[in-house]
Amino acid sequence: MWALENIIIYGLCMGAIYLLIAMGFSIICGVLRIFHLGYAYIFPLTIYVTWAFMQEVGFSFGWALAAMVIVQFALGAAIYRGLIRPYFEKEEILFTGLLLIALIVEKISNYFYPPQAGVYIPSTIMEGTTQIGHVYMPAQFVAGGIIALVLTGLFILFFLKTRIGMGIRALSQGIYESKIVGINIEGLYYFTMLLVLVPVIIGTLIIAPVWAVDPQMGWLYMNTAILVSVIGGLGNLRGTIIASFLVGFVHAAMCFVIGEPRLMGAAGMALAVVILVVKPTGLTRSETLW
């Protein structure tokens, strides 16, 4: 009973956090139809740009966050304009370029703020520990889980109910068809590049007070994003939601049933293999956003 209780609570909380981490990656896969190997840059950029504005410019945390979001949006737009758009059809250049961006952000972060620099973002929403039954959890994680679910709901509503959202979904189903019906493809691509930053930034800020913050952090989280997106079906938001919680439950089971947290990663991979063997496109049909 104790194990089951833990699996449910931890599975839900970890799944919700994984969802925040993976949602952006999945949307990019679905809309732009590229495997965004540079996705890892968003995580350290969130932390270190915020920190730089606080430390070097003297901004308050709120202003530093606002400035960081502007920098993220500017860089996201620049990446689209300077790399994705011109090399959209040349995958080898595109992938290498995106990967290099992530590496450059990591190296620059490490140059100015190596791990021992003591970077700590005060993005705690809820202090202390929450007890649910016999399970203890940082209140921050619980708050993060709730935010993840609310944000996901808003994203779904956006894609289902708004004109822009429907445009993006149309784009995810077919570029040429979208052009024919007069959708502003270029504008929506830009918009999507910026939209995907939102869940990642929020996820990073939620995780930061309770998990590792270092210049290499992006790779760890990108691995999770890739795993979840592949299991869910690349580029499908519905599949990403299911996969996030599935991975969360598998990870929790590894900890509380097998009792071996070192196998969490391996178990996630094994799950991906099993699902891809049974259903090669992932849990839901790929290449459609919803």
Added chain:
Amino acid sequence: MCTKSRSWLFPIMIMALAFAFCLPAGPAAAADKEPIVIGYVGNVDSPGTRPSMDIQKMAAEEINNNGGIMGRQIKYIIANGKGDTTASVDAARRLLMENGADFIFVEGRSEICLAVQESTAPLYKDYPHILIFNGPMDSELTARVLHDYDKYKHCFRDWDPEAGHYAQMNYFFGNLYKKMGWKKIAILWEDLAWTTDWREGCKTSYMTLPTWEELARQNGLEVVYTKAVKPRGTMYLPILQQIARADADMILYISSWFTDTESFAKQWANSAASDLPINLYGGVAQTHDYWDMTGGKALGAVSSFFEFDFELTEKSQPLIKKAKKKGIPLQINGHLAYADIYFIKEVIENAGGTQNMDKVIRMMETTEMTYSLGTMAYETKPVAPFFHCKVRVDPDDPVNSTYDGSFFQPMAQFQNDGKIAYIGASCKEHEDDLAPYVDVDNYKTPAELREMK
């Protein structure tokens, strides 16, 4: 009988002598003016290795500014091994074959050190050098020096092997933990090679030592939970949940500078185990930075601490102040790395240069000096794996006996606002030396500290 005058010889001799003096100096003379090349192979991005490099560079600059070593400047080269074995081996070989390194340091990861040692040993004949391992613990690194001296005589370890940590742990279990009232302990292990002997027991042809669980039991403690964890990226919350359920009194985390102990503290502070004291074995918790890295979540964490504010040797405070001024964090390996450069200076001076590397090796074995944490010298007792390691415990009784003055290690606790409270020594031999600065009554439980906030 020849009676001819030989006065013509005199001017010829003068000319010959003048010519000889005008000739370029021979190889030996040239070597006397060439810089002494010291290289460091390590991951420039690592929070453990980078400070070692920075502080060695600082030491080299200090020596150069004061005239160098016997008039020769130090050329200090950092070779990025990227934390990767193959890249580190390549970097070490380049340092030898392209840069002509006289001394090479390798970062403290046993796996990397073993590979570098094995791949560069055959080059010693053509490229004589000294190879120093900066902080790794795997026994094999120095056990093989004794077993095949001719091949590995140039290898030294500026830290101690796994077996060298038994006396300290025996003291903690039997003394410090008892004073704290900790009876049931949970142990987390960084899942890398250096903790294997402690987890599984040291069972080699040259030494048999118990597991640390057994050592704890011998000291009347009960180990209620034990788990090996990934050095980085671990989700600790489920583990902490299980530790709390196991009814442990405290958590001992056998960590190093590779471990994400900052992430551990962040999760511990808001977990089911937040009231259980944590004792971090090694890593960034040995510096003030740890407080900032955890955003103050390290409140209550116990660790050895090496940015202390008192004078353990005459070299402690000058180094700590200099490092602080330069923003270099001082974990154990930082103190050692700095001492290494001055030790090399003394060795070269004692050997009269670096031309005769066999003589340099002999001087490495016999030179002794005081450094910021005690005595810098290498073990010469022919006992594996201690031979050619920095002195610390008596190789004949590594579980119970520490050399007096060899290595001072104050134990400390992070208290409110990042204040450091010193709570104990790490061996009975140093209790008197540390008595003026440490007091076990300074310790407070995490819950008490949170209440004082």
